[in-house]
Amino acid sequence: IPGGDYMKRIDHYVILGKKSHSDGWYFIDGYKTLATLRKRFDIMRKSLPVLNHDSIILCSRDYDKNILKIYDEF
Numbered sequence: 001i002p003g004g005d006y007m008k009r010i011d012h013y014v015i016l017g018k019k020s021h022s023d024g025w026y027f028i029d030g031y032k033t034l035a036t037l038r039k040r041f042d043i044m045r046k047s048l049p050v051l052n053h054d055s056i057i058l059c060s061r062d063y064d065k066n067i068l069k070i071y072d073e074f
Helices: 002-008 034-046
Strands: 012-018 026-031 055-061 067-073
Touching: 012 034, 026 034, 034 055, 034 067
Parallel strands: none
Antiparallel strands: 012 026, 012 055, 055 067
């Protein structure tokens, strides 16, 4: 791919979670469109105490799973 831009392009959207006793973020859910995943994220926000996550983010990642942008978090 010309110019090496591929690594900076959004490949997918994910919801990542974090717990105080774990290192880094872990995968919870993913989808190719932001609108669909945002709906799932909102459902999770209402259920946070039940899910036992310390924090959750909705973000985009590139092909190599690097976070490109965080859209929402709680």
